[in-house]
Amino acid sequence: MGEKRKVVQINIDSIHPNPAQPRRTFNEQELLELSRSIRTNGLIQPISVRRVKGGYELIAGERRLRACKIAGLSTVACMISDCSPETSAVLAMTENLQRQDLQIFEEAEGIRRLIEQWDVTQEEAALRLGKSQSTLANKLRLLKLSEEEREKITACGLTERHARALLRIKEEKTREKVLGQIIAKHLNVQQTDDLVDKLLEENQKPKSKRTFVIKDVRVFLNTINHAIETMKQSGINAQTLKSETDDYIECLVRIPKAQATGGKKPA
Incomplete structure (x- = not known):
């Protein structure tokens, strides 16, 4: 029990990455600055690890661990926890969420991995992470890009x-x-x-454009009707037959041949 509460020095090479770590990119300049501070002042805040087969697994403190490696340290101050893999994953995610600079897609990917690892619904994952279900869903939607x-x-x-x-x-x-x-x-x-x-x-404009085209066709049909009426007023017994199918509007104009040729038979 005492080992769980005190800070111990652990060989840096025996600490393995946390598979649930959501962060995938790290600012190199910030890591260099942190490594210089660690080299000068030591590691002020120990990292958190848990025992696993073959060594230790990082729970929280990825940036600090990387900076320690850059600083050339062979051992690093650690707090050991006997938490489960599920709890370790939540702590890794929580630490990064609290830092506020976790990239939006890293956060979404981290949440997705946790849901797959836990084999839970979005509602259950939201409860464990302290988020609303709608917030969680919106973040996961980003992965559609x-x-x-x-x-x-x-x-x-x-x-x-x-x-x-x-x-x-x-x-x-x-x-x-x-x-x-x-x-x-x-x-x-x-x-x-x-x-x-x-x-x-x-x-959405094609619908209104289609209506406009149909209206134009109706203008043409009205023109034909007007022409037929004009012929009738001139004594020509012209007729128009209209029909409409799914694909076409058909218009047939019939004019008596005798009236069309002035009573003469065509040569």
Whole structure:
């Protein structure tokens, strides 16, 4: 029991990464600065580990562990816990969430891995992580973006709200085009929402355009009707027969041959 509460020095090479660690990218400059501080002042806050077969598994303190390796330390101060793999995963996620600088897609991937590892529903995962189910669902939806889109969003420092606005566009090629505009024009969230709104409105215009075309056809049909009436007023017994199918509107005009040729038979 005493070992669980005191700080012990552990060989740095015997500490294995946490498979549930959500963070995948680390700022190299920040790691270098932290390693210099550790080299000068020592590690102020020990990292947390748990015993596993063949050594120890990191629970919390990935940045500190990496900085210690850069600083050239052979051992590192650790607090040992006998927590389960499930608890270790939650602690790893919680530590990163509390830091506030976890990238949006790293967080979403971390949540997805936890759900798969625990074999639970979104509602159960939300309860364990202290989040609402809707918040969790919104974060998981971000993973519908392609890997290339995620990389661009991350590289350009766009926010989760930018990403969620893009998700309203279902067609991937159109989404990529809009993302390019957002990046090139440095659009903020409101401008991005406006751009997506405008695009979605334009995509609904073909219906009204089709109505306009149909109205034009009716104008032509009215012109034919007017021509028939004019012929009748001139004493020509002209007739028009109309029919409509799923594919066509058919209009047949019949004029007595005798009246059309002035009573003369064609040569």
